[in-house]
Amino acid sequence: MDFGWNDEQLAKYEQTLSDVRVAFPFEDTARSADHYRREDWLRLGKLGLLGLSVPARYGGGGLGALDTARQVEALGRGCAETGLVFGASAHLFACAMPLVTFGSDASREELLPGMCTGELIAGNAITEADAGSDVSRLAVTARRTSGGWLLSGEKSFVSNGPAADVYVTYATTDPNAGHFGTTGFVVRRDTPGLTVGDAMEKMGLSQCPAGTLRFDDCFVPDAGTLGEPGQGGVIFQHSMGWERACLFAGYLGLMDRVIDQCVEHVRTRRQFGRRLSDFQAVSHRIAEMKLRAESARLLLYRACWEMDQGSPATLSVALSKLAVSEAALSSALDAVRIFGGRGYQRADRIESALRDAVPSVLFSGTSDIQREIITRELGI
Known part of the structure; x- marks a missing residue:
């Protein structure tokens, strides 16, 4: 059993650690409690940290889980703004990775390159007021309409929510199907019927804004569906594997x-x-x-x-x-x-x-x- 990193992996860790310390100096304490800025996000994108595990064809690093985790580790060590580290990780693992594996070709081509460069910020919208750990009973619903779906309901604790340009969310499409009654969607911020709430006050991770999303007959075309209808539970657990490990x-x-x-x-x-x-x-x-x-x-x-x-x-x-x-x-x-x-x-x-x-x-x-x-x- 090999417990060592090769020379390339060691060098990449040290380079990332050094780059992060330069980009986000520890001494910059004045704004430590403020939300991150667009320039912070673009800086992360320039360092390649927003698309580590995204395939290279979309502008990502094409890394596996272990090499990705090692780079996130360097980011967490070098950047004392843990809310920014968390926001970037939620963007990558809870939003980009479901798109990589389950998104339509159109959604992948449209969104993933910008998500890797930092031009786009993604928010993960799964939690609800009465559905935290139990995501099989989501109150947000999606009903079929011509060419897509109409989403209705509210999400809470949406990481990156107030700043995001695009959201990965989940809704109940068949209330009688349990874990197989949930479907995943990708929704742009400017979609009619979507209202983005203000950032909430939090104890920690203060650099990462979190808030609510309100869907009022918000139309999502079929191309914005993740996987197949009813596959949302599987997709969410897939993203949780990446998040619980690499984040x-x-x-x-x-x-x-x-x-x-x-x-x-x-x-x-x-x-x-x-x-x-x-x-x-x-x-x-x-x-x-x-x-x-x-x-x-x-x-x-x-x-x-x-x-x-x-x-x-x-x-x-x-x-x-x-x-x-x-x-x-x-x-x-x-x-x-x-x-x-x-x-x-x-x-x-x-x-x-x-x-x-x-x-x-x-x-x-x-x-x-x-x-x-x-x-x-x-x-x-």
């Missing part, structure tokens, strides 16, 4: 960055005439942070490797998502404790790492949902 590589990067900060802090900070690193309670806390990060990293890499082998990887992806999100949250809290009062201030971005880690145990399926998947895969 969370950004949190591996966050953990690496925070561990680096903690190591530097305890080496230079003195209390009671001694370096903080000389206190076992402090140094052992960092050892636990490193243990969590490396354990989660191996699970994530294995999940991505299985995906590249064509395996469903359901168990590995659930284990990976659970491990990475819980590790990020625990380690961010440990970092606040290590930094003490400074950790509660904004300058070092430690408190923002904690706020950004909290939603990781909620989105893409809560930690409890991942445990349910794991027990189901074990036959319990």
Whole structure:
């Protein structure tokens, strides 16, 4: 079993990390709580980070899941604006990848090149007020009409929603068919009948705007359908495989960055005439942070490797998502404790790492949902 990266992969990681640090300098704290700007998005596109796993024919990098995750990891380590990292990942894994596999030829040709360059921002519209984890009972409906579908209802917590140019969404087309009664769609922002809500106030991931979408007999042509009618549940789970594995590589990067900060802090900070690193309670806390990060990293890499082998990887992806999100949250809290009062201030971005880690145990399926998947895969 090979645990090493080849020279090309190592060089690509280091180059991406360096490019991201230049493009999004850590010292730029003044706007850390603001939403990202179009120029930020275009910068990500120029670095090739918005189309990593999209086929080259559409302007993407053509990478597999494992190499894609490694680049997202570099992005998460180099960019302290985790909301931007999250928004870019949601754009790629929850929107671009369903288009790659299930979109019509017309939709792929029209949208994917712009999504890779950053000219287009995509929003993932699945969550509803009464349908968070249970996406088999969507209140948004789509009914057949001449040449397409009419969508009606409201989506909430649409990542990138207020800024997006295009949305991937799901609606109930057959209420009696359960998981086979949902269909996926691609909808442009300027479509009549679509109303985009304002950005909501959030605890973390503040750079990524999220809001509501309202569909009022919003017409989507047949070319805007993802896959076949009734295939929405399968398409959504396919996108979740990419998201739960590759998106969370950004949190591996966050953990690496925070561990680096903690190591530097305890080496230079003195209390009671001694370096903080000389206190076992402090140094052992960092050892636990490193243990969590490396354990989660191996699970994530294995999940991505299985995906590249064509395996469903359901168990590995659930284990990976659970491990990475819980590790990020625990380690961010440990970092606040290590930094003490400074950790509660904004300058070092430690408190923002904690706020950004909290939603990781909620989105893409809560930690409890991942445990349910794991027990189901074990036959319990």
